[in-house]
Amino acid sequence: MTARVGNSMAHSILMVVDQLPFPPRNGVTLPTFNYAEGLMKSSRLSLVLLVDEASSVDRAALAENEAIFGEIAVVRVRRKNKLRRVVDELLGRDMFNQGWECIDASAVSAEATADVLLVSPYSAAAKWLAADTYRLDRFDCRIAAVSDCTAAEYFYRCTQDFGGLKLRLKAWLDRIRASRVAVAEQRTLANFDHILMQTKVDQQLMKSLVGNGVAAQVAIVPNGVRSEFFEVRRSEISRKAVFVAELSGEYASVADWLVRTVWPLVLEKSSIAELLIVGKGASAELREAIRCVGRAEHIEFVEDLRTVYEGAAVVVCPVFKGYGLINKALEAMASGVPVVGGAAAFNGIEGFVDRVHGFVCRPRNTEDFALAISELISNTAKAEQIGSSGRLLIKDQFLWTSTVKRIEALMDKQKCVSGE
Known part of the structure; x- marks a missing residue:
């Protein structure tokens, strides 16, 4: 395993991920790519990719x-069987969907130093803890970049769900499971x-749901926005409302609500509007709803979201x-596009004022969203x-350079503590 060497050797970093950082297109790869790209300028960085045996590289x-x-070392892991995962979650050893065991960690040399x-x-x-390749005390500084609280994700899933009875029941069961997940x-x-x-909201949730000890180790390090988004120049004649999301997961039911319920009301208020x-990942039913609702279009993928925000x-x-922290909201705002959302869309943005x-x-x-969308489309x-x-x-x-500096400061601080 080799590493790219930066201008200084202040730190040697073993960075472990379970998705390839490039291209940076989602809530996982955006931070991992920018962490790696920024840190390799000042430190020696080695990447390890953890891969589920059920997936091919x-x-x-x-x-x-x-x-x-x-060079990136590849370590293969597999899920434990379902019964073991259930037992582990009930005993608080592991959560059901994070029950892993290592198949082969030989790609990472036990003699490698960082x-x-x-x-x-x-x-x-x-996955890394399941692989058990390294003794953790070999590292002077151990950092887990988790973004948000997993127990909170389970606890609040019922507030995001728009689905039918089956999905609502699952969401409430997840709330019950949250205590064992914590x-x-x-x-x-x-x-x-x-x-x-x-x-800070995530830190408070970690404190209330997981515990004071873990919350005390939290450092607030928000994602950044790529500088290119601040250079976007919007069209002044656009009438287009844009929704960007992975449509096979938690936002599938949200998209269905937007298309079937909100959008017809928007068209009643503003006949010039486009969606x-x-x-x-859109289902056949969602694609058909988009086709039938009027003045709406679906695109599976765009290479560069800036081209979407321009229009x-x-x-x-x-x-x-x-x-x-909602990356798509940050990128849209950086592009100069007004964002309409629930209060959670603006999490972590200090100084935010509604309607400013x-x-x-x-x-x-539905009425709130339809009014806001139609008002902004009509009032350029x-x-x-x-x-x-x-x-x-x-x-x-929200600058990635600031994010990387915060991580470097944590590493420097821990190095001083370890040196003592």
């Missing part, structure tokens, strides 16, 4: 990443010196989960004003 994608970060272990996201931390989360994260989270939905009048961000920097709508309130001056205010608000708060 995309050799072309691996080669693309190795061209950027140097003074910093950086693992991201939480799922990679669970115990497993505490056991995993107790192995790390620093836990990187996105917002663009961007995302993979957007408003970005719709119906997020109601109450935790986490974006539009806050009540959760699942107001849309421009809110878009500009939103861009200015986040410009200094």
Whole structure:
């Protein structure tokens, strides 16, 4: 395993991930790519990729990443059987969907040295501990970049769900499971010196759901926004509302609500409005609903979201989960596009004011969303004003260079402690 060497040798970092960082397109790869890209400029960085045995490694994608970060070691893991995973969760040893065991860690040399272990996201931390390749005390500094609290994800899942009775029942069962998930989360994260989270809300949730000990190790390190988004120049004549999401997961029911319920009401208020939905995984039923609703289009993938934001009048961000930092909202605001969303869409943005920097709508309130969307599409001056205010608000708060500096400061601090 080789590593790309930066200008200084201040730290040697073993960075463990379970998704290839490049291209940075989702809530996992955005931070891992930018952490790695930034840290390799000042430190010696080695990447380890943890792969589920049920999945094959995309050799072309691996080669693309190795061209950027140097040789990447691949460690294969597999899920424990279902009964063992159930028992582990009930006993607080592991959570059901994070029950792993290692198949072969020989790609990572036991003699390889690094003074910093950086693992991201939480799922990679669970897999790495299961691999048990290194004794953790070999590292001077151990960092888990988890972004948000996993127990909170289970506890608040019922607030995000728009599905039928089956999905609502599952969401409430997850709330019951949250207490056991919290115990497993505490056991995993107790192995790390620093836990990187996105917002103060996430830290408070970690404190209330997981415990004071883990919360005390939290450092608030929010994601950044790529500088190119701040250079986007929007079309002044756009009438297009944009929704960007992975459509096979938690946002599938949200997209269905937006298309079938909100959008017809928007068209009643503003006949010039257009809807663009961007995302993979749409069901046949959702694709048919988009086709039939009128003045709506679906695109599975775009290479560069800036081209979408250039032609957007408003970005719709119906997020109601109450935790986490929403990358798509940040990127839209950085592009100067006004964002309409639940209050959670603006989590972690200090100084945010409703109707100054974006539009806050009540959760699942069709009328609120339809009014806000139609108003911004019809009133271009107001849309421009809110878009500009939103861009200015986040410009200094969310820079990847600042994020990397915060991580470097944590490593330096821990190095001093270890040296003592």
